[in-house]
Amino acid sequence: MKIAIVGTGFVADYYMTTLPNHPQLVLGGVYDRDPLRLKQFADYYKVATYPDFEAVLADGEVGIVVNLTTPENHYSLSKQALEAGKHVYCEKPLAMRYEEAAELVAIAERQDLVLASAPAIALSAAHRLVDTTLGSIGKPRLVYAEMEDGPVFRANWQEWRSVSGARWPGLHEFEVGCTLEHAGYALSWLVSLFGAVESLSALSALTFPNKGPGTETTTMAPDFSVGCLMFRSGVIARLTCGLAAPRDRSLTILGDKGSLIVGDLWDHHSPVYLETAAEGRTLRTKLAEQLEAHLQRFLSGKPLPGRKLAYERSARLVKLPAYPSQIDFAGGIAAQAGAIEKGMPLFSSGKVALHITELALALNNAGSLPQPYRLQSTF
Missing domain, CATH: 3.40.50.720 (NAD(P)-binding Rossmann-like Domain)
Incomplete structure (x- = not known):
């Protein structure tokens, strides 16, 4: 072709x-x-x-x-x-x-x-691994999807270049907004795994209007959005998008019989962890919980619950861009x-492409739409 x-x-x-x-x-x-x-x-x-x-x-x-x-x-x-x-x-x-x-x-x-x-x-090896393992956690009930890219506007983004020398279009990204730029990454996973969305309740806002030198006269789009998506299949998902909170592009799927956690949706070979009620908690999870109880405080750096799933060797034979866009x-x-x-x-x-587009637009434009918003498109 x-x-x-x-x-x-x-x-x-x-x-x-x-x-x-x-x-x-x-x-x-x-x-x-x-x-x-x-x-x-x-x-x-x-x-x-x-x-x-x-x-x-x-x-x-x-x-x-x-x-x-x-x-x-x-x-x-x-x-x-x-x-x-x-x-x-x-x-x-x-x-x-x-x-x-x-x-x-x-x-x-x-x-x-x-x-x-x-x-x-949604064509990544990580997605295939989750798709083939999803039945292990029973009926999916609740999903948390994070699409936080970190405080990009505080970085030296004016100097960022692609390998061939193109400038990163920071000003334009701020004008379009992180939701239209990034929500599709999580939405592609969610829609392919759980089907069409019936309605969503969302909020979007411009939380940091001043994004540094050169942005004073730029009309900024929302730099934060959060939405609760109600799927026809009965699954409920919360999706957040932002440009200020620490980088987090994880996905957590909670089902009747266990959970699946994807460490980074932008990683073709992201670590994926499976925890089931039948297998019980892993030793490292138990030890982390015991340490928390002993210290009487929450440990933010404790290991993810469950056992890390293995990829087939053939899944590794793919050339990918450097971190953080390993897609x-x-x-x-x-x-x-x-x-x-x-x-x-x-x-x-x-x-399906139309459905994902409508979802991203509805999240980005939540301030001017009735809530809950009912999707016009379906598949």
């Missing part, structure tokens, strides 16, 4: 790093509206370039257009690509408005095309290409 990448900013390097994991994908070329950035990227990776977006759409050999542009451009460029007969893989969110995202899904269905959305995080970004495009070639449905496309 020949693909073309549109947008060669910071995130594009993550896709290029993981593209070798999927030799069935052939990169036809790249395009960016910034000619200097385009040249820098193409020179670094030794790849062909397109003179403009129209040239991308005119390339009859390109099957999938990979839309890695800024969020406010996702809708218009994806729409043009779909109307030109191209399958589209789009970075999150699909669009900045629900109506626009729904229109894209409708165009794709009408054109018999596959519209898929990042992130590819197989190109894996989503590969899954899309495979589904297209086999004529099979792709879970992360169409109505």
Whole structure:
């Protein structure tokens, strides 16, 4: 499957790093509206370039257009690509408005095309491990999902560069907001494991309006959100997103017969711990609890409960970006290409992509929406 990448900013390097994991994908070329950035990227990776977006759409050999542009451009460029007969893989969110995202899904269905959305995080080895182990904890009841990225605005983010030299777009990230940028990582896991959401009750707010030099005149989006999601399956999940609290991207699933804990949703090979009522508490957990009782205080650094699950050796044979984004970004495009070639449905496309987009928008825009918010989309 020949693909073309549109947008060669910071995130594009993550896709290029993981593209070798999927030799069935052939990169036809790249395009960016910034000619200097385009040249820098193409020179670094030794790849062909397109003179403009129209040239991308005119390339009859390109099957999938990979839309890695800024969020406010996702809708218009994806729409043009779909109307030109191209399958589209789009970075999150699909669009900045629900109506626009729904229109894209409708165009794709009408054109018999596959519209898929990042992130590819639900294709990770950690997700497969949890999915195959989920039955061990009985019926899932309650889930805690954390998507806290730490106090990024207090770091020296102005100096951050990708491997090919792209600046981290800090100001723009603050304008879009951490929820639209990051909630999709947790939502992809939650929706793939527990199905569609019926309603959510959420709060979002701008808690730190001053994010340092250079941000004084920037219109900031909410930098914190928390939502309680009610799934049709009966599962209840709490999801938090933020840019101030200490970094925490964990997932805790509590069931009738035990619990599963994923240490880091951004880690393809994240540590996963299983604790069941039948097996009882592990020795190290018992010792930690005894030490707490002896000291009469809570130990924040105690080990996670349960036994650490092992991965198959083959799951390790994947090239990943450096910490903290150890995700197989190109894996989503590969899954899309495979589904297209086999004529099979792709879970992360169409109505599911729309559902995740609506959830992220509802969390981000909670202040202007009725609560609880009832989802328009489902699958």
